Amino acid sequence: MTDQSYETLDVSVTDGIATVRLANPPVNAISRTVRRELADAVDTLREDRVRVGIILGNADVFSVGADVGLFEKAQEWTTAEFRSNSRVLGRTFDALESMEKPIIAAIDGTCVGGGLELALACDVRIAAPDARLGFPEHNIGLIPGLGGCSRFVHLVGPGTAKDMIFSGELIDGERARTIGLVERVADDPESAANDYANDMLSRPPQALGLAKRVVNSARDTDTRTAGVLESLAQSTLLKTEDHDEGVQAFREDRDPEFTGK
Missing domain, CATH: 1.10.12 (Lyase 2-enoyl-coa Hydratase; Chain  A, domain 2)
Known part of the structure; x- marks a missing residue:
């Protein structure tokens, strides 16, 4: 087993399965540090010793998305500076989506905004029945800007995507499976993700x-x-x-x- 601790993540590799756990209390906000460390964690996921990746938070929250303080700071940035900072996370999501190995999101608790966009970049999403998922960006006058529109529409269709983005409605895991936002629902998403990953180890x-x-x-x-x-x-x-x-x-x-x- 190989473990590596970051400031805001816990990353471990055991028998071909890499686990990336968001550990930025209290709500696993995606701060600039998280963005940088997620990019580093992707390098671990790319390693040949890794066959399957799992991304998760904790029992109360997967991630609430971007730290609001980051947007407050962004008011001082030029558009070019803001886009440069966004590209760090965008490249990370693109890497998760494109690397040739399964990446599983285990979703417990709250998974909204950029947190849900992180889950959208994964291949299979397993959510708790009472998980809360959605895009509340309109509350601060924004839209989901890193896959919440572009990836989301492929899963749920344009009508449902617009409805959820317009309304900011949060839905539970069962509803998310019904509309195609998640593929599986399990009382213990982390355990279910580990079972799924272990099954993938037997595949070519x-x-x-x-x-x-x-x-x-x-x-x-x-x-x-x-x-x-x-x-x-x-x-x-x-x-x-x-x-x-x-x-x-x-x-x-x-x-x-x-x-x-």
């Missing part, structure tokens, strides 16, 4: 990574382009040792032992 890593890339491409491009990428990915996987192992295991009626080669 290259197939998982390329499936993620192709599905994201299908979301972002036209069907024909995505189909070409899908075919190319399949052609690549056909030549892997893991494919050979899967076929052999099927023939021998046993569980495959995938190595990522």
Whole structure:
């Protein structure tokens, strides 16, 4: 087991599973320090020893999003300075979304604003039934600006996305699953995320990574382009040792032992 403590995060890697826990009490606000340290944590998630990543907060709050004090400070910045600071977090979210391995968000308690945008950058969201999710940015005259509009619409559709952003309504985990905002609901999201991650360890890593890339491409491009990428990915996987192992295991009626080669 490898552990690394930051000022506002706890990061650990155990048997191929990396856990990134927000630890910025009392509400896990995404301060400038959190932004910088999340970017560093992404470098850990990229390491070859990591097969699956989990991002979580604590039992009371996943994250309330940006520290309001940051926006107060932003009044003194030029637009270029504000965009530069935003890009730090934007690049982190983009990296989570694009890296070729599953990233799971375990959502307990309050998950709003930038906290929900962090969860949106993950591949699978597991929420507690009584978690509270939404975008209250209109309370300070803003919009969700780091995926709360662009990623959100792909999950829930334009009508629901506009309704939640317009109203600032917070919904619970059950409602979030109904509209497609989260994929799973569990009484203990952290435990469920660990079970999910452990299951992923038995899967072929290259197939998982390329499936993620192709599905994201299908979301972002036209069907024909995505189909070409899908075919190319399949052609690549056909030549892997893991494919050979899967076929052999099927023939021998046993569980495959995938190595990522």
